[in-house]
Amino acid sequence: MPLDHYHDEHQKREYQNDERLKARKGLFSLGAVDIKGKIYERITSDTEQILDVGCGNGDLLIYLKKKGFRGRLIGVDFNPGMLKPGIEESEREGLNIEFYEGSAEDLKFPSNTFDMVIAKHTDVLDMEDYI
Ligand SMILES: C[S@@+](CC[C@H](N)C(=O)[O-])C[C@H]1O[C@@H](n2cnc3c(N)ncnc32)[C@H](O)[C@@H]1O
Numbered sequence: 001m002p003l004d005h006y007h008d009e010h011q012k013r014e015y016q017n018d019e020r021l022k023a024r025k026g027l028f029s030l031g032a033v034d035i036k037g038k039i040y041e042r043i044t045s046d047t048e049q050i051l052d053v054g055c056g057n058g059d060l061l062i063y064l065k066k067k068g069f070r071g072r073l074i075g076v077d078f079n080p081g082m083l084k085p086g087i088e089e090s091e092r093e094g095l096n097i098e099f100y101e102g103s104a105e106d107l108k109f110p111s112n113t114f115d116m117v118i119a120k121h122t123d124v125l126d127m128e129d130y131i
Helices: 003-014 018-027 035-042 059-067 080-092
Strands: 049-053 072-077 098-101 116-118
Touching: 035 059, 035 116, 049 059, 059 072, 059 080, 072 080, 080 098
Parallel strands: 049 072, 049 116, 072 098
Antiparallel strands: none
8 A cells, every 4th residue: 555545544544533633632741651661661581573663763772772682673764864873873882783774665574573563653554464
């Protein structure tokens, strides 16, 4: 499904009436939620490979690494300018995080590759197939 179509459908669903808009606004007035901490808490001893789609500057992956996650961390984003700081920090600090330029709609990973797939603040399609 082309992204534009998906985006339009998504927006129609999200803003179908005033109730939905109020609910959505409520989400943003909950106060600070430690999303990265919550994600870290979901890691178990069985978590070996984590994919972050639309990873931006890689701050979540860097956070997970610095918190002590020792498995494989992969970030994908279709904007090379967004990836650059994460790549540089990973190299500079020897974090060994893999960053790839690519679209969420055309991921090259086989099914069942990852134990956790994250798309934080990123409008992307269903990622379940990659888990
Ligand atoms: C709002 S930023 C969030 C970045 C990061 N996940 C975070 O939480 O800080 C959205 C990111 O998703 C990326 N993005 C959006 N759609 C994408 C797609 N279809 N494929 C790959 N990256 C995408 C953008 O380039 C951007 O870096």
